[in-house]
Amino acid sequence: MLRLTIVAVAAALLAMLATLEVVGAQAFPPQARTEQGDEIRTLYMVVFIVAAVVFVAVEIAIVYIIFRYRRRGDALPKQTHGNMMAEVVWTVTPAVIVIALFVYSFIILENVESSPDAGEPVETIDVLGRQWTWAFRYSAELNTATASVLPEGEAQSTLAVTNPEAFAELAPFTTSLRIDVEHVRLVEVQEDGIVVDRAIDGTVAEEHPSGSKIWLLFDGTETRAEERLGGLEEDGVPTPVVTVPIGKTVRFNLAAVDVIHSFYTPEFLYKLDLVPGRVHAMWVDLNEEDVGPEGVYYEGQCAEFCGREHARMLFTVHALPLDAYTEWFDTQLAEALERLKPLPEPPPGAEPAGEAASAAVGDPVRGQQLFFTNGCNVCHGDQGEGGIGLTIAGTALALEEVIDQYRNPRDQMPVFPPDVIPDEDIADTYAWLQTLPSQ
Amino acid sequence: MATQTRPMPQTPFLRRIFVGDEPMTVGLWGMVFFIFSELMFFSGLIAAYLALREDAVVWAPTNGGHVLGADFRPVFFTILLVLSSIPMQWAAMAIRQGKRRQLRWGLFLTLFLGIAFIINTGVEWATLDFGIGDGPYGATFYILTGFHGAHVIGGLIFIFTLWLRTYLGHFDAERNTAVEAASMYWHFVDVVWILVFSLLFLA
């Protein structure tokens, strides 16, 4: 009887596995493409083996007992109430197993979450989640560091820096910097220091010590319009692409602008949430070999429910070998520096418009500031050149039409009611956009 | 009056305070469990207060209002509310011995002190320079004082009905579960206020 049951259950399991094989699914996660993913996959395998043994043993026991001890007459079976020894054994055994699993999981967890040793080169990429798309920013090292402490809780602060010349070519308001893990906006360049505004992107202001390196942040989001989405691509919105190097540790800084999102690439076997008000670090070492200079693509998407178009919040990881990546990075940086040059002084002829007239049309300097504090640049680019959102530099629309777009947006733009962004502010921003060359 | 015929030390102290020497009635058990659930409700609110305060970027009201301190008025009315537990306990102990007149007075005094407290809360709300929408401090302040106030009002209604019922000839040395329950509940409301007051005005 026991033998028959085992054969029957084993046959059923084999049939199940065979079916899975035929339809192309399997009982394991995808092959990992990162060192962290490899660790997680190894742990999965260990847990799977323990689970499979327990599962098969218990199911066989249940099925066997049902058939073997079927009622065969009116005789009352022996009324056993328990067995101390057995009960202790089957309390202690699972306890030992789960403690072993805990210890092993703990070791793997340490490995997965560990940051690289100081001095090891790290590629830092900021991941910004926004309903319902992504933006990716890259950090270029500026040859400078803070010479004073960045205090806690202050929106604007003046920082002494070691090499102020590094900022000479950068425009105030349009330039984002990163100090430690924190985004700041360059507000003003002074003789021996800089003024920065840290109240952007919803990041939390923490204290940062002096001596932190200062990095130039630039947007490196690319898009990919190929048939990524199938049925998902109804609105024709292209998928954002994050370009990453293979063979160099990547640190993703995760931040959300509005609600919780989750940065999930199945082939990394790893996800971490983007929580408004927090910045999370995720370390990844891509390790796939034999990749040509054109690189490989992995598909990812938001894994934490984030509202109406959650299912469409997709992204693609474009992994490049290190030299191809460096080439790509340099091109992007050069383009960004071109965009980030300070505005030319307005031509003298433009002045006599008069105070009253300029108030009616809007103040471009204030408008530029608002463009960044309101976060317009996240989608429309630092110079209105477009990105996830449309190109709006030197827009041909009338001011009234632009205001209407704020209030009743077409496409994916969020609604901005008048109590959030009043008409005057839009007029100012509009005035600044008009000073930019249309593309 | 069974209490006098029985040897006193048999009953543990706390039990004697809250229940007397009679066995716990079903109703009192219900009240005990109810108070546990209420305690967890306030724990949720207080946990939120502590978490928000711990990590707040800006704690003071965002409209420029002022964070309250332990001034004379809140301290005075806190003492008033804590004192109101004494007549309530006095009333409960009285009815265990069948003294309905003393019960009536005890309930009346408790009502008086409780109403004074709740009126003060109302006046305070009307004169504060911040609202519930002015950041985590404002929001937690109103929700903690508001829910505590609601519990005070609930307790007052409970005690008021007991007070009316004394005129209908209800309650004696044997049947007084409702009074005991009200007394327990009122002590609980006091204890919660001490917690809330310490967090909002002292910490």
Place this chain on the structure above:
Amino acid sequence: MATVAPTAPGYAGMRAVDVIIEWLSTTDHKKIGLLYIFTALGFALVGGAFSLVMRTELAQTGTIIGDETYNQLFTMHGSIMLFLFILPVAAGFMNYIVPLQIGAPDMAFPRMNALSYWMFAFGGIMMVSSFAFSGGSASAGWTSYPPVASNTGANAQPLGAGTDLWLVGVVILGAASTAGAINFLTTIFKLRAPGMTMFRLPLFTWTTLVTSFLVLLATPVLASALIMLFVDRNGAGGAFFDPTGQGGQVLLWQNLFWFYSHPAVYIMILPPMGVVSEIIPVFSRKPLFGYRSMVLAIVGIGLLGFIVWAHHMFTTGGVFLPFFMASTFLIAVPTGVKFFNWISTMFRGAVTLPTAMLFAIGFLMLFLIGGITGVFHAAVPVDFHLHDTYFVVSHLHYVLATGAAFGILAAVYFWFPKMIGRLLNEGLGKLHFWSAFIGANMLFWPQLMLGLDGMPRRINDYAPYGGWELMNLISTVGAFVVAAGMIPFLFNILYSWKYGEEAGDDPWEANTLEWATSSPPPAHNFDRLIPVKSERPLFDHRMVESGTGAGSASATQPAAAQDG
């Protein structure tokens, strides 16, 4: 036995209006129990219909219903199944059975009991009625995470009145179940029959006791969080939970929510475990193996249940991972103990397989999958991959659908004869069981594969190249197989209510006091109580009646004859 077989509560000669008024104004725990059970089954049909629509949407790529409709459907499917089906249907069985099992005439506070039911009905209708309002029902998921559930700050899709109705509805439901818990606790502590010591309580009563403690201590915390979210949406401008609004904290909600909602998983699974612990001994004709270790396991699950809540938040980056990983692994131990005890109860028993026992064994076989897939989530790094994928969806359905709901169905087949006085039809019952058993596996097993492959939950569409289509299609077919199985079930209830075989007092040769009175029991429950000298008073009584003496049952004794 001494119970005079009374005719089932006869409504002959009563006007229909009077019958309805009697049911609407009843404070009898048995009638309230039935009201709970049938109201909850009604809600379950609604929630089940929603799941069919969702599975149809997911059967292929492309969309049939809009994004927002889909979001509303999965939100309300989860909310209805948890808050309006599993919790109240279990409350219904507790209401009906627990006073009978401990030999009490009614609950401790009968009027509060009626109030609990009516609050549940009102809160449920309030929640479901949100579909009628502009903006539709709540659509932030049953977890209702802010800022998605907020209307403040930078959220691009501020949710409307449906969310407020949902919040208030759940507060009312919470108040109802807290009042119920107070009632159960007082009843079990104070109204036990003479001889019914704590360690003679039937296991279903034990699970009710521990469940009620969990409800009593966890639900008020949820209520506080719900109220804060309501205030956040209506005045506080995000000061509690939305940092982009007035400076609140996102993870605060998750901590408060899961402080309730993880114990809530045990609130939902413990009573079905109690049911299974009642059924398996009866149909194995043996006492429960390891009664005391079973009780300790229940209490242990209850205690550990309070310190594992953050395992729902492993990927939020705001949790002390090792502690919650350790506690989550540990909670597998008492669950394992229960499994060994159930299996040992059947071992060397005399097993019969009526539908009630089939569902209990179905519970064992499939809840096991739910338990084991839970271990994958406990290993934090593995959870980094599996969290918020279909693996979780499958895991929680193996726990709640093939676990809790199978336990509930077992309870229906087991106690229907006691409640109605007639047996459910076995043929229809077996049809129901096999379609549920096979359908549920077709439904949920492919979802494990999808989750391993990285398909996120709560999406209404997916790309066609990922190889997810076939698994989704199988899953959808499974859903319809389960749904088809509901037809014989519902027909069975209606048919057997009137034409089923007469049950008699004790059709199963059961052990506990509810079978020592008539079916259905009289309004005051017992005409005469039998003495309680062990956890199986009726078994002892049968032994006495058949002249073998209480407790001396040896393996060779013939079964006691049916009681007259």
